[in-house]
Amino acid sequence: MLLILDGAAVRKALTMADAIPAMADVLRRYSEGVVTQPLRAILRPQSGNEIFASMPSHVAGYGFGLKAIMLKPDNAARGLPVHVGVVVVFDQETGYPLATVDGAALTGIRTAAVSAAATRALARPDAGDLAIIGAGAQARGHLEAMHLVRELRRVRVFSRTRDRAELFAKHASQQFGIDVEVTRSSAEAVRGADLVCTTTSSGEPVLDAADLADGVHVNAIGASTKDARELPSGAVARAAVFVDSLESALAESADVGAPIAEGLLTADQVTEVGDVLLGRHGGRTSAEQITVFKSLGMAAQDVVAGFLVVRAATESGTGVRVAYQRETGEH
Secondary structure (H helix, E strand, O other), X not given: OEEEEOHHHHHHHXXXXXXXXXXXXXXXXXXXXXXXXXXXXXXXXXXXXXEEEEEEEEEOOOEEEEEEEEEOOOHHXXXXXXXXXEEEEXXXXXXXXXXXXXXXXXXXXXXXXXXXXXXXXXXXXXXXXXXXXXXXXXXXXXXXXXXXXXXXXXXXXXXXXXXXXHHHHHHHHXXXXXXXXXXXXXXXXXXXXXXXXXOOOOOOOOOOHHHOOOOOEEEEOOOOOOOOOOOOHHHHHOOEEEEOOHHHHHHHOHHHHHHHHOOOOOHHHEEEHHHHHOOOOOOOOOOOOOEEEEOOOOHHHHHHHHHHHHXXXXXXXXXXXXXXXXOOOOO
């Protein structure tokens, strides 16, 4: 039986509160070496601006899964998610596809949940002055996730499109009872903040190094390809740098790769958050230290989230089920 789950079913089955500890567990498992996955396979046709990525993974204790996703920048003008695709998880006993899960909804939840796990591990315990750069789906997810791991006393947002920032502020008020200040620049948004989330589709840095206050924790999640970045090299060089996967960050992230190429950072100064969660690394060393979590996302995160969604949907009877017509093997 194949289970098909759309975005509404995914959001019903997997809450942010449940996703955060699950993603912390994935980060630990990856750094422990019980996750098997290659780097992403990315296709970029010469015509058009879309990107297709395929990401298989096996996570011990869960099983095999595959994420296939497209980046469609033009979808923003259509009112559709920019990232669209599916996550497929497989039955451990038979190998049959167990479920296909809406990739955009799943990515939205697990990305913010991973940032929350990193924030819980790295941000100052008293951090609560939050700045969000960007006002799309990931900004909304990150507001919810930060709200769950820190007591927010002030929230500011900046978007190049002010109308989107105003909609974000309205959503925050209605959904969480949080007042959000809409600012005129990213510099104004992050001034004095001790939590920053960059959730943009920008190819160039969205703030200056001097804008960041001492002691701030930054979750940089928007730039997911080698030709895109959100953070200037100077900001990364000022910080203790943490990633979800060291292999992926060194191979695929301009936010990490650019300062290394410029001699401002070395690869051995970059640490996996999983090592912090495992107690192998101390994480933040002082209240004044700047910490940066650069997230590229990992297939293992999607696969584990996919299995959790399937488990919850099966228990509740959510989703569409399609029966397989199995062959007997006789000819």
